[in-house]
Amino acid sequence: MFLGAGLRVGHVSNKVIGRDRRQPYGFLRSVQGVVCACADNAGFLRALQKCRTRIRAPFCCPGHHGQPEKLWPPLREVLDRERHALVTLDLAEQPELDNLQQPTGILRAVQERAAAVFDTVHTFFLVNGSTSGILAALLAVCSQLGQDPSRFYALVPRNAHQSVFHALALTGLHPVYLTPEVVDSRYDILGPVSESTIEAALVAFAPQVAVVLLTSPTYHGFVANVRSIAARCRRYGAWLVVDEAHGAHLGFSPELPQSARQMGADLVVQSTHKTLMALTQAAMLHVPCGSRLAVEDVAEAVRMVSSTSPNAWLVASLDATVAALADTPWCQAWFERACTLGQAIRRRLPTLPNDDATRCCLLLPDDIDGFLFDAHLLDHYGVYMELAGRATSTGIVTGANDASHVAILEEAFTALTTDSRLRGTRESRVHTLRPMDSVQGVFRAASCTLRVSLHQRRRWCPLQHAANQVASATISVYPPGIPVVLPGERIDPPLVSYLLDASRCGCAISGVHGPEQHVAVVDDVPPATRCHQAP
Numbered sequence: 001m002f003l004g005a006g007l008r009v010g011h012v013s014n015k016v017i018g019r020d021r022r023q024p025y026g027f028l029r030s031v032q033g034v035v036c037a038c039a040d041n042a043g044f045l046r047a048l049q050k051c052r053t054r055i056r057a058p059f060c061c062p063g064h065h066g067q068p069e070k071l072w073p074p075l076r077e078v079l080d081r082e083r084h085a086l087v088t089l090d091l092a093e094q095p096e097l098d099n100l101q102q103p104t105g106i107l108r109a110v111q112e113r114a115a116a117v118f119d120t121v122h123t124f125f126l127v128n129g130s131t132s133g134i135l136a137a138l139l140a141v142c143s144q145l146g147q148d149p150s151r152f153y154a155l156v157p158r159n160a161h162q163s164v165f166h167a168l169a170l171t172g173l174h175p176v177y178l179t180p181e182v183v184d185s186r187y188d189i190l191g192p193v194s195e196s197t198i199e200a201a202l203v204a205f206a207p208q209v210a211v212v213l214l215t216s217p218t219y220h221g222f223v224a225n226v227r228s229i230a231a232r233c234r235r236y237g238a239w240l241v242v243d244e245a246h247g248a249h250l251g252f253s254p255e256l257p258q259s260a261r262q263m264g265a266d267l268v269v270q271s272t273h274k275t276l277m278a279l280t281q282a283a284m285l286h287v288p289c290g291s292r293l294a295v296e297d298v299a300e301a302v303r304m305v306s307s308t309s310p311n312a313w314l315v316a317s318l319d320a321t322v323a324a325l326a327d328t329p330w331c332q333a334w335f336e337r338a339c340t341l342g343q344a345i346r347r348r349l350p351t352l353p354n355d356d357a358t359r360c361c362l363l364l365p366d367d368i369d370g371f372l373f374d375a376h377l378l379d380h381y382g383v384y385m386e387l388a389g390r391a392t393s394t395g396i397v398t399g400a401n402d403a404s405h406v407a408i409l410e411e412a413f414t415a416l417t418t419d420s421r422l423r424g425t426r427e428s429r430v431h432t433l434r435p436m437d438s439v440q441g442v443f444r445a446a447s448c449t450l451r452v453s454l455h456q457r458r459r460w461c462p463l464q465h466a467a468n469q470v471a472s473a474t475i476s477v478y479p480p481g482i483p484v485v486l487p488g489e490r491i492d493p494p495l496v497s498y499l500l501d502a503s504r505c506g507c508a509i510s511g512v513h514g515p516e517q518h519v520a521v522v523d524d525v526p527p528a529t530r531c532h533q534a535p
């Protein structure tokens with residue numbers, strides 16, 4: 001991901017102090033160490049068990065946080081009664097269990113129930129995360145175009161999740177990258193893309209804009225003004241898809257912001273597993289009331305990206321989540337707990353002011369490295385946060401948390417921020433690796449579609465000679481793990497200096513290979529159909 005890169009330091013081993021200065025983030029490599037150490041028979045199974053025992057205070061996905069006692073009681077009862085439920089209820093293709101690809105019985109009924117609870121025209125259950133929802137959403141939009149999608153633009157935040165870029169590669173839509181707002185440059189915090197940026201891009205590219213894709217809320221809990229953006233999209237004839245992967249809980253409590261499904265989006269994708277209580281991978285694609293897309297067209301797109309063997313437990317966990325949300329007293333207590341605990345963290349620890357009370361972004365003292373801090377949180381205190389940043393550590397609070405988790409977090413934060421081993425660990429050079437360095441102006445059209453650049457014959461070019469070439473793969477720097485180049489983007493000369501500099505500093509760069517630092521580029525790029533750069 002663009003900023004923060006979904007880097008989950010919770011997976012690192014406990015050998016993090018005493019880093020090699022040439023490879024200051026070398027502790028990330030120890031991730032492989034953990035895997036290798038367990039890579040005997042059923043190594044992953046054992047690693048999974050071991051991991052579970054380390055967590056004392058979960059502030060990470062999934063939203064149930066591995067706390068069965070906090071689950072909706074009827075679900076808990078099934079788990080208690082069916083001691084081996086994972087296996088005994090792993091049923092597929094029984095006639096009474098219906099078919100998620102073509103639901104006519106129970107799965108039709110439970111998705112209708114979901115639509116009622118989420119107040120949508122239709123809600124699709126997904127078993128391959130928001131990733132599949134985003135692929136399906138852009139495929140559904142393309143089914144409306146009636147022409148080669150490469151003649152149309154998709155306006156997307158440059159820091160969108162990788163699934164958005166993969167959807168662009170699959171559909172062939174021509175990307176226009178939008179620059180998100182910088183909320184706090186000191187902490188590298190980006191917000192959603194502003195209405196004015198979207199308006200400017202719509203003016204420049206309409207009527208060829210097929211779709212605007214928004215990420216809202218952001219990883220750090222900032223919510224876009226979806227209502228106003230939706231109105232603009234309608235005015236310019238563009239569909240609005242909202243990646244609400246981190247906002248499945250929105251709209252269910254007066255203390256939380258509204259969801260995009262309530263604010264005029266055409267399609268909304270949510271990772272039910274991230275902030276509600278479904279199992280990992282279980283997600284939803286909503287067709288909200290007032291959507292300009294037909295449910296049948298979306299259904300066909302969902303079918304294209306879905307397994308024909310959906311895991312019954314994933315589906316059941318979505319169904320149980322819907323039932324829990326419909327159980328008003330239980331649901332109120334769940335969200336009240338989440339919001340109260342989120343507020344308690346805000347009161348006791350330095351946090352970023354954001355829109356979502358349940359997304360707590362801890363602000364670290366100036367000289368403490370956030371990645372190292374997160375690794376210590378897990379290793380020494382069992383606190384499992386969701387996302388490490390250079391200067392922040394972000395956690396997800398849900399109704400599965402309790403006051404003891406907050407107390408552990410507070411104790412750990414106080415101890416670690418005064419721990420002399422962590423002071424002075426933030427690398428000053430990382431300050432030069434700004435999230436927005438790769439995006440100039442307010443928006444920028446890619447020089448060709450991601451599909452074209454991925455399907456061109458690749459050439460491997462030494463990084464130092466790569467200026468003005470067009471990349472055919474993503475290049476990202478850790479930290480902060482930002483794709484500084486996407487397939488189809490031209491590698492600007494300053495970007496080459498920046499990457500060479502980052503490499504000299506010992507930063508890990510993905511997409512750059514071998515001692516000669518080769519990067520994948522494409523030769524025969526068709527001339528850009530339109531290439532705009534905002535002032």
Ligand SMILES: Cc1ncc(COP(=O)(O)O)c(C=O)c1O
Binds near residue numbers: 006128131271281
């Ligand atoms: C903004 C955003 N969108 C989409 C996704 C994909 O979600 P999933 O993991 O449910 O496929 C993620 C995952 O982290 C994300 O952060």
